[in-house]
């Protein structure tokens with residue numbers, strides 16, 4: 001079967017509805033993650049790197065941002081974005097989010113990190129994974145106790161915005177997203193200081209929490 005994130009990676013930024021729909025969710029998600037200068041953060045399913053500017057900005061020049069994705073084509077666009085912006089604090093890893101060994105991330109971290117990140121983040125990706133649970137297990141294993149986790153993902157719109165449901169279903173079918181996956185619910189179950197927001201008529205769910 002054709003993998004849209006390999007075959008059509010070069011069209012992703014232009015055709016993914018970033019400006020009109022999805023940017024609002026990633027901006028809110030990174031804001032709720034509450035990164036501090038010098039933090040290390042993992043972006044799981046980073047794609048073309050649309051979160052990178054926000055994460056690099058929040059973690060500052062002394063921070064480290066690690067993007068992980070299984071598509072070499074998406075990562076190549078992320079790599080070019082990193083190069084064009086001169087971000088020396090970004091590392092990109094090609095791996096499957098549901099099966100990777102956390103050591104592949106740990107070895108990219110500063111020695112002082114003890115092999116853990118201060119924050120984990122994923123936007124519009126966990127609903128695309130075949131099963132997000134093993135990905136969450138890996139995020140959690142890498143996260144320092146008391147670290148922050150943020151998940152931004154999609155469901156069908158609610159209320160009056162339900163009128164857009166056919167469009168959302170079509171976009172999800174093209175992108176291979178499961179609109180019933182609801183990966184953010186794990187943060188409500190396992191986290192404390194949970195912040196839950198939604199935008200775009202409930203289509204985009206934005207949740208951040210501290211994971212004890």
Ligand SMILES: C[S@@+](CC[C@H](N)C(=O)[O-])C[C@H]1O[C@@H](n2cnc3c(N)ncnc32)[C@H](O)[C@@H]1O
Pocket residue numbers: 005026044045046047048049050051068069070071074095096097098122123124125128129130175
């Ligand atoms: C809809 S894109 C989201 C990309 C980015 N997070 C964003 O906010 O624009 C979904 C991404 O998940 C990646 N992906 C899907 N399954 C994956 C897996 N099992 N492991 C790692 N990445 C995966 C795809 O390659 C794609 O880059």
